[in-house]
Amino acid sequence: MQKPFEIEDFVVIDETAPVANDTHGGRAKCLQRLIRLDLPVPLTVALSFATVRRLASGGQVDTAAILRNFGAAPLVSVRPSSEDPDWGGPGAILNIGMNDARHAELANLLGHAAADRLYVRFVQTYSVQVARLDPDSFEAPDDPDGSTLTAMLDAYEAEMDEPFPQDPARQLSDVLKSMARAWEGTSARLLRQARGAPAEAGLGLVVQRMAPGMGPPESGSGVIQFVSSDTGLPQITGRYLGQSQGRDALFDESAVYLTRDPRGPSLEEMYPEGFDRLMQYGATCRQRLKEEMQIEFALDAGRLSVLDAVRVQRTARAAVRIAVAMAEDGAIEREEAVLRIEPGFLAHLMHRQVDQKAARDVIATGVAASPGAATGRIVFTSAAAQAAAARGEATILVRRETSPEDIRGMHAAHAVLTERGGMTSHAAMVARGLGLPGVVGAHGIALNRRARTLTTPDGRVLNEGDLVTVDGTTGTVLAGAVPLLEPNLDDSFRTLLHWADEVRDIGVRANADTYAEAKMALTFEAEGIGLCRTEHMFFEEDRLTLMREMIFAETAEGRAASLERLVPMQVADFCKLFEVMAGRPVCIRLFDPPLHEFLPQSRDGLRDLADAMGLPLSRVTRRVEALSEFNPMLGLRGVRLGITMPEIYEAQARAIFTATIESSTPEMPVVPEIMIPLVSAKREVELVRGRIEGIAAAVRSETGASFDYRLGVMVETPRAALRAGEIAPHVSFLSFGTNDLTQMTYGLSRDDAGRFMSVYVQQGIFTEDPFHRLDVEGVGELLQLGASRGRAVRPDMKLSICGEHGGDPESIAFCRAAGFDYVSCSPFRVPGARLAAAQLAL
Numbered sequence: 001m002q003k004p005f006e007i008e009d010f011v012v013i014d015e016t017a018p019v020a021n022d023t024h025g026g027r028a029k030c031l032q033r034l035i036r037l038d039l040p041v042p043l044t045v046a047l048s049f050a051t052v053r054r055l056a057s058g059g060q061v062d063t064a065a066i067l068r069n070f071g072a073a074p075l076v077s078v079r080p081s082s083e084d085p086d087w088g089g090p091g092a093i094l095n096i097g098m099n100d101a102r103h104a105e106l107a108n109l110l111g112h113a114a115a116d117r118l119y120v121r122f123v124q125t126y127s128v129q130v131a132r133l134d135p136d137s138f139e140a141p142d143d144p145d146g147s148t149l150t151a152m153l154d155a156y157e158a159e160m161d162e163p164f165p166q167d168p169a170r171q172l173s174d175v176l177k178s179m180a181r182a183w184e185g186t187s188a189r190l191l192r193q194a195r196g197a198p199a200e201a202g203l204g205l206v207v208q209r210m211a212p213g214m215g216p217p218e219s220g221s222g223v224i225q226f227v228s229s230d231t232g233l234p235q236i237t238g239r240y241l242g243q244s245q246g247r248d249a250l251f252d253e254s255a256v257y258l259t260r261d262p263r264g265p266s267l268e269e270m271y272p273e274g275f276d277r278l279m280q281y282g283a284t285c286r287q288r289l290k291e292e293m294q295i296e297f298a299l300d301a302g303r304l305s306v307l308d309a310v311r312v313q314r315t316a317r318a319a320v321r322i323a324v325a326m327a328e329d330g331a332i333e334r335e336e337a338v339l340r341i342e343p344g345f346l347a348h349l350m351h352r353q354v355d356q357k358a359a360r361d362v363i364a365t366g367v368a369a370s371p372g373a374a375t376g377r378i379v380f381t382s383a384a385a386q387a388a389a390a391r392g393e394a395t396i397l398v399r400r401e402t403s404p405e406d407i408r409g410m411h412a413a414h415a416v417l418t419e420r421g422g423m424t425s426h427a428a429m430v431a432r433g434l435g436l437p438g439v440v441g442a443h444g445i446a447l448n449r450r451a452r453t454l455t456t457p458d459g460r461v462l463n464e465g466d467l468v469t470v471d472g473t474t475g476t477v478l479a480g481a482v483p484l485l486e487p488n489l490d491d492s493f494r495t496l497l498h499w500a501d502e503v504r505d506i507g508v509r510a511n512a513d514t515y516a517e518a519k520m521a522l523t524f525e526a527e528g529i530g531l532c533r534t535e536h537m538f539f540e541e542d543r544l545t546l547m548r549e550m551i552f553a554e555t556a557e558g559r560a561a562s563l564e565r566l567v568p569m570q571v572a573d574f575c576k577l578f579e580v581m582a583g584r585p586v587c588i589r590l591f592d593p594p595l596h597e598f599l600p601q602s603r604d605g606l607r608d609l610a611d612a613m614g615l616p617l618s619r620v621t622r623r624v625e626a627l628s629e630f631n632p633m634l635g636l637r638g639v640r641l642g643i644t645m646p647e648i649y650e651a652q653a654r655a656i657f658t659a660t661i662e663s664s665t666p667e668m669p670v671v672p673e674i675m676i677p678l679v680s681a682k683r684e685v686e687l688v689r690g691r692i693e694g695i696a697a698a699v700r701s702e703t704g705a706s707f708d709y710r711l712g713v714m715v716e717t718p719r720a721a722l723r724a725g726e727i728a729p730h731v732s733f734l735s736f737g738t739n740d741l742t743q744m745t746y747g748l749s750r751d752d753a754g755r756f757m758s759v760y761v762q763q764g765i766f767t768e769d770p771f772h773r774l775d776v777e778g779v780g781e782l783l784q785l786g787a788s789r790g791r792a793v794r795p796d797m798k799l800s801i802c803g804e805h806g807g808d809p810e811s812i813a814f815c816r817a818a819g820f821d822y823v824s825c826s827p828f829r830v831p832g833a834r835l836a837a838a839q840l841a842l
């Protein structure tokens with residue numbers, strides 16, 4: 001693509017200079033904006049990405065020419081300017097140009113102390129960061145003087161066999177080269193890629209006239225911002241330090257507050273005019289740059305300079321509050337606020353937290369790397385986490401440290417705990433990205449992968465499968481399950497999502513099986529339930545046996561007996577769901593129990609079942625063997641169960657209709673949606689539909705009540721998608737179950753894919769795990785075919801997706817483009833889906 005202007009090696013930034021984010025980096029562009037706002041930015045020269053790249057590979061740039069812009073005896077700083085400030089870059093280097101002559105001049109001008117400190121600082125940074133000498137030899141006391149300077153210059157000469165370079169042009173050239181090379185280094189590359197930068201991301205550099213911040217009063221430097229990074233609420237934060245440079249004030253205990261503070265002196269009291277001007281600059285940035293900025297400033301004998309401004313760092317909570325507050329003040333449009341928040345970010349606000357009132361048995365502590373809390377069984381490998389997730393079990397992935405191979409395991413786990421690492425280590429960054437509670441760097445825990453044990457610092461030994469709670473908000477690991485508090489979402493979160501709802505044009509429902517999940521779905525303002533997996537209503541210990549009795553009954557009479565007990569439970573469950581959803585749509589899926597999930601696995605399980613059924617163990621064992629399948633995911637499940645044992649779906653239909661009548665009021669009639677799973681043939685639908693209609697008629701005549709309902713099919717087999725045209729006349733909606741559809745399209749077991757998925761992704765065979773992100777090319781084509789064939793027959797056919805993909809922004813984009821009515825995803829993903837959907841519509 002042709003650039004709108006020729007890019008020179010370097011350019012003096014003024015109001016019209018040709019600098020852009022993608023040629024000179026975000027810092028250069030931001031400085032230009034500050035200049036346009038008339039802020040007192042010292043003269044700045046920007047070097048382009050191309051120039052820096054050339055420098056990194058041994059090329060030259062005319063540094064004497066750069067310095068000529070700064071007049072005689074210049075003193076300058078160099079800062080990195082990457083395209084996105086979050087991608088980082090090498091540390092700033094200040095006071096370039098200091099040499100013996102300049103030192104003598106400045107001693108006259110600013111005093112000896114200031115001149116010594118400026119020169120010491122430069123020799124120190126140059127020696128360590130540019131010449132790469134041992135930092136221990138260049139440690140400076142807090143109050144360096146002439147002798148410190150002499151010692152440092154001597155140390156430099158001794159190490160380098162040459163005196164400290166005196167020529168400013170050479171100094172600048174060495175600084176620029178070393179920063180350019182640092183950017184190309186492997187660790188810098190990995191770090192920025194982990195922050196989302198492309199491999200070939202460029203670096204610009206800005207050379208700026210120093211505002212020394214040292215000399216006659218009032219001289220110093222500081223950093224100020226006008227909102228809290230934690231909460232996003234208005235709050236003046238930052239520090240100021242006299243006789244200092246750069247960000248010194250942030251790290252020095254003698255720094256003063258900015259605004260009046262009972263804890264100590266403040267800049268506002270010491271130098272009110274400067275403070276007032278900073279306040280005005282903050283307001284100007286907010287209004288004109290449409291962003292809350294953190295401003296780095298310097299005072300030189302009372303003259304204020306703005307050296308730099310960066311977007312205020314912010315937590316997810318602060319990000320939402322800032323965006324909403326700016327839109328409410330009219331600084332930005334509401335749509336802009338909606339666009340500013342990454343949908344994945346919302347997860348940070350929505351996680352459970354440990355109830356602080358609960359008893360806590362702390363077994364390890366570490367860095368609070370990712371907020372939220374989760375309870376689960378410990379596993380030591382990603383494969384174990386994935387296998388457990390496929391069984392619907394919550395796990396805590398415990399690793400020494402994580403690597404990209406662990407990402408799939410982290411997706412599957414409910415929290416992550418690592419022995420090593422810190423706030424920016426892989427585990428921490430990935431966990432935050434996923435909204436997964438995480439504690440990293442839990443020093444003192446010892447992992448033994450072979451024995452599958454974790455030894456805590458106080459000597460307790462935990463085995464794989466033991467229950468722990470990870471509290472990523474406080475950085476602690478607790479023994480066992482601990483009461484957790486549901487997330488507390490503040491007004492700005494809700495406001496932002498309401499704005500999102502105003503613009504989005506695809507519905508968002510939740511997958512919720514139980515009353516508790518339905519309540520959670522409502523907290524997140526789902527429009528209804530898109531998938532209630534009725535067999536999950538029987539996962540609890542005391543109900544599981546009943547479900548098993550029904551499945552293992554050998555005769556229709558036996559089955560009828562267990563159904564008789566099961567139906568009232570279902571009626572009560574459905575009534576509660578209808579009640580909590582208060583007129584919102586509820587889509588109930590008829591039983592779809594893959595037999596391997598419901599077969600008793602152990603001898604104890606078999607004995608319990610024998611007890612419950614009053615049968616000898618040998619008979620139950622034989623029955624279980626007879627029912628065992630080689631391929632349960634492709635076996636007797638879904639509608640196949642409904643066809644071969646019709647009384648099961650009939651009983652469920654009766655339960656749904658009974659609950660419908662009980663829960664309906666004249667003002668708010670319940671209209672349940674009933675969904676048939678795992679369909680592959682039209683005839684299956686015809687048969688089930690006929691029976692459900694029969695039950696509806698029977699219930700109507702038995703009760704004299706009238707009610708309505710809708711029937712739909714889950715498209716989970718490729719054949720159902722291909723034959724959607726002939727299924728369509730029988731149903732009013734199609735819901736794509738993309739978990740099974742992905743499994744069957746790829747011929748890839750949901751339960752086993754984790755064993756080799758990472759190899760496939762690493763080798764680029766799959767760009768992403770198709771169980772996380774919809775495979776738009778293959779599975780997507782089936783979605784499109786099914787949708788268009790269904791709608792060709794029934795133009796009013798409701799279309800939706802209810803597999804895991806329903807919460808993924810890219811998959812939502814696909815469904816929206818394909819004309820779907822809604823997506824349905826787990827309750828915690830609902831806010832992200834609402835926001836992602838809105839962003840697509842803008």
Ligand code: PEP
Pocket residue numbers: 531533592716736737738739740741802803804
């Ligand atoms: C699906 O297959 O996509 C689906 C939603 O059903 P389940 O995950 O229960 O098989």
Ligand code: MG
Pocket residue numbers: 677716737739740
């Ligand atoms: Mg399914």
